[in-house]
Amino acid sequence: MNQLFARLGLIKSAMPAAATLQSPAPNRPVEPAMNALSAREMFNRVGMLPVLIMMYIAFYFLTRYFSEDGVSNFMSMANSMNILRQTSINLVLACGMTFVILTAGIDLSVGSVLAVAAVLGMMTSLPQNFPHLALPVFLIAGLLMGMLNGVMVAGFKINPFVVTLGTMTALRGAAYLFADGTTILNRDIPSFEWLGNGDFLGIPWLIWIAAAVVLISWFILRHTVLGLHLYAVGGNPQAARLTGIKVGAVLMFAYSISGLFAGVGGAMSASRLYGANGNWGSGYELDAIAAVVLGGTSLMGGVGTIWGTVIGALIIGVLNNGLTILGLSSFWQYVAKGVVIVLAVMLDKWRQQQASTN
Amino acid sequence: MSQIVLEMSGICKRFGATRALDQVQLQARSHEILALMGENGAGKSTLMKVLSGVYQPDAGEIRLGGEAIRVHSPLDARKAGINLIYQELSVAPHMTVAQNVFMGSEPRGSFGRVDQKAMRERTQAVLDSLGARFSPDVLAGSLCIADQQQVEIARSLIHKSRVLIMDEPTAALSDRETERLFEVIRKLRSDGIAIIYISHRMAEMTELADRVTVMRDGGYVGTLERSEAKPDRVIQMMVGRPLGDFYQHKNGRTPGAVRLEVRNLASRKIRDASFAVRSGEVLGLAGLVGAGRTELARLIFGADRAQGGQILIDGEPVNIREPLDAIRRGIAYVPEDRKGQGLFLQLSALANTSMNVLAQNARGGVLQHKALRKLTEDAIRQLAVKVPGPDGIVGGLSGGNQQKLLLARWLAIRPRVLILDEPTRGVDIGAKSEIYRIIHELAMSGVAVICISSELPEVIGICDRVLVMREGHINGELSGDAVSQEAIMALAIQSPVATVQ
Structure with a gap:
């Protein structure tokens, strides 16, 4: 009888007039399956963290073994800070990429967007132009290019791979054209020199910026209506539409924020190196995609977290740093990076299978 | 042998x-x-x-x-x-x-x-x-x-x-x-x-x-x-227990004023559909697969664009161009293809049940997790959904439990018109009888329900009135004692003239 009343309660609350909500039943039944699930969930939530930690430790011993005096400063504060700083730009791009991949899309253009934004920003910073407007130009240029991708994907419904392959190529050309084939150098950039070279509380601004981008992304995905809509659109676009979600607007947001973050990345790299040219950021899109995939985000959309992306980006960062300290040639570094990416994802897949069948 | x-x-x-x-x-x-x-x-x-x-x-x-x-x-x-x-x-x-x-x-x-x-x-x-x-x-x-x-x-x-x-x-x-x-x-x-x-x-x-x-x-x-x-x-x-008559969920309903009226609705697949549903009424939509029942529902809901015709809610003409317009008018549509068009299989029960009322449970776009949890927990308890909790992923649930969660999502908007497309397909007997009871209780509380179904005993058992569609057209209407499997089938497979002969 209680159950019936409870149901009637729900039915009543379904009426516009009766807004009273049903009071919960006194004792919630304890589900035995819940403990098992939360254990499994823990397992899932840790994700690739063990791989990151194992790699970090392995590189410590490797660098110690191969060093001449048997001492390694791989784990030192200075080098750890180095790793974070070297990771920061990729992490910013990877956060934008996470939004796009969650909607089952892809953004191949982030490297080129970064280049165009960097070149335009550096041009603005030249003394004969508007030096104090440089920073907004980086960001607005990135945002506009992201919106261009968004319009074509959401508005014209063209496959995102094709759209961003096109903008990747075209914007790369545009970056060379804007820079006139040379490198724009400017040692005097007071308005944004701090970004790539300054510290705050003993930690480089590059790391603070990356951390802020991560926090903003996490907040959007975890705590906003928009975030849940992103997962919904990626998981089942048809159902999302029938649920009244504006699928086009959600896609537009994903590509725009990816462009904006690429603009932030452009500002970071231009400031760090006091310059920009058409070749800036080439291949960055692949590192960003690798970080997202390493973080367990599904290329099919709808599944993934920003923390996974952080761990994925750090894995790539540790790998780059460790292999460089070991003195491996850059050719071998490419090989090692590719192998580790594929192995890590295989391991992750195996781990998930274990988690779901047992 | x-x-x-x-x-x-x-x-x-x-x-x-x-x-x-x-x-x-x-x-x-x-x-x-x-x-x-x-x-x-x-x-x-x-x-x-x-x-x-x-x-x-x-x-x-x-x-x-x-x-x-x-x-x-x-x-x-x-x-x-x-x-x-x-x-x-x-x-x-x-x-x-x-x-x-x-x-x-x-x-x-x-x-x-x-x-x-x-x-x-x-x-x-x-x-x-x-x-x-x-x-x-x-x-x-x-x-x-x-x-x-x-x-x-x-x-x-x-x-x-x-x-x-x-x-x-x-x-x-x-x-x-x-x-x-x-x-x-x-x-x-x-x-x-x-x-x-x-x-x-x-x-x-x-x-x-x-x-x-x-x-x-x-x-x-x-x-x-x-x-x-x-x-x-x-x-x-x-x-594990004797089940009372399956379809005893029809008595005591008294339909009120006309809630939804459709006039000459047309599209490429639908010809000139006109009908009305009263509040507190369960209207059946029968016909063969491919007769245009789902297409008609999608037109009303704004999932497809109509080429002509008018939709009125409580006597007022409304302009429905996309699902969001329909939802704002209190029209809910639970699609036939639960997994393909309804659920977000990789997401949690919470996300699935609250997807339609996120804006109402957010401040400045920021989700109020507590309110959403409570909403989900209430729905799980009230519809007796077997799921480990609000965070359980819906992809692993049985058909009946998935259908209940989908239903909960639409009940959360407090619908005035509820369109159900094959609500008990792939659902077990226990959940089926519960869904019938929910439909009945919704009608009792004044919701206008349209139920598309291919199972004739279901149509006859739960609906007050039945429209039969054939080749994109409403071929006839049956109510009261005229509703029978034979009458529905006759209207579903031949034109009314032939029926008379």
Whole structure:
């Protein structure tokens, strides 16, 4: 009888007039399956963290073994800070990429967007132009290019791979054209020199910026209506539409924020190196995609977290740093990076299978 | 002549803390159709996955032709002559019928090339034996679902099937197609294949089964011979308690004012549809599959664009251009294809139930997790959904529980008009009767309900009035004592003039 009343309660609350909500039943039944699930969930939530930690430790011993005096400063504060700083730009791009991949899309253009934004920003910073407007130009240029991708994907419904392959190529050309084939150098950039070279509380601004981008992304995905809509659109676009979600607007947001973050990345790299040219950021899109995939985000959309992306980006960062300290040639570094990416994802897949069948 | 081909005994299987199968037994005999019945979540599918090598049992024995066997993979099962045809068909749409039938075991000619001729001829032979009416050379994707199913059956026959398992094969078929499928199944039986038939539909069990094995909550309940397997008795075994009349949810309703009115609605597939639903009324929308029922619902909901006509809510004309407009007017639409168009399978119960009311439970776009949790927990409790909690992922739930969560999502908007498209498809008996009760209670509280259904007893049992569609047109209306299976079928298959003659 209680159950019936409870149901009637729900039915009543379904009426516009009766807004009273049903009071919960006194004792919630304890589900035995819940403990098992939360254990499994823990397992899932840790994700690739063990791989990151194992790699970090392995590189410590490797660098110690191969060093001449048997001492390694791989784990030192200075080098750890180095790793974070070297990771920061990729992490910013990877956060934008996470939004796009969650909607089952892809953004191949982030490297080129970064280049165009960097070149335009550096041009603005030249003394004969508007030096104090440089920073907004980086960001607005990135945002506009992201919106261009968004319009074509959401508005014209063209496959995102094709759209961003096109903008990747075209914007790369545009970056060379804007820079006139040379490198724009400017040692005097007071308005944004701090970004790539300054510290705050003993930690480089590059790391603070990356951390802020991560926090903003996490907040959007975890705590906003928009975030849940992103997962919904990626998981089942048809159902999302029938649920009244504006699928086009959600896609537009994903590509725009990816462009904006690429603009932030452009500002970071231009400031760090006091310059920009058409070749800036080439291949960055692949590192960003690798970080997202390493973080367990599904290329099919709808599944993934920003923390996974952080761990994925750090894995790539540790790998780059460790292999460089070991003195491996850059050719071998490419090989090692590719192998580790594929192995890590295989391991992750195996781990998930274990988690779901047992 | 009938002999035991397959014997499973003492089968146990655990997933974490959940005991999915506990000491289950089953016997399949040649020249016989065994119906495997049970509510969703009773363990039927798990048992069949153990049999076909998808899962490994923790304990128990499988004997095939008297010999104990171990099935480590679906390939092992196929080699042993055990074939499973899933509910969701798995034909490759861009390959021909013959290529589909021989996928993975293509006949080889010289130099390792595929022997196209042999493949076609052998496929043709099997198709002939099934009475199929399509050629081995057409693309599988161009066939209707019933024909695609025959392709799958043909695939299993190529492999000298001894045991053929069919999991809800009629879920997506029209009545005529179902009849054809039954002929095929009976023919396979007379060829000596042991058939295990899983279904929720009682009528199919009485029509086909030689014996019935019933499961409940992962355990074995019992097996009945054909003569003992009366629907009442089987239902009682399935739910563990006698079920009152299934459709006693219609009395005491008094329809109020007209809530939704549709005037001359038209699109490419719909011709000139006009009707009205009153508040507190359950209106049935019957007709054959493809008659335009879903299309009409989608027009009202704004999922497709109408080419003409008018929609009025409470007497006021409304302009519905997209689903969001309909939702704002209090129209809810629970689609037929639960997994494809309704649920977000990778997301949690919370996300799935609250997706329509996120804005109401957010401040400045920031979600209020507490409110959402409470909303979800209330819905889970009130609709008696079996899910580990608000964070449980819905992809792993049974059909009935998924349907309840989807229903909860739409009840959360407090609908004024609720359109249900095949609300009990693929749902077990227990959940079915609960859904009927929910529909009734919603109508009692004043909601106007439109219910699309292909199950005639359901339409007759729960609806106050029935519209019958035929070829994109509302072909007739039945109410009161005029509603009968015969009357609905007559309107569904012929024009009204012919009915009179």
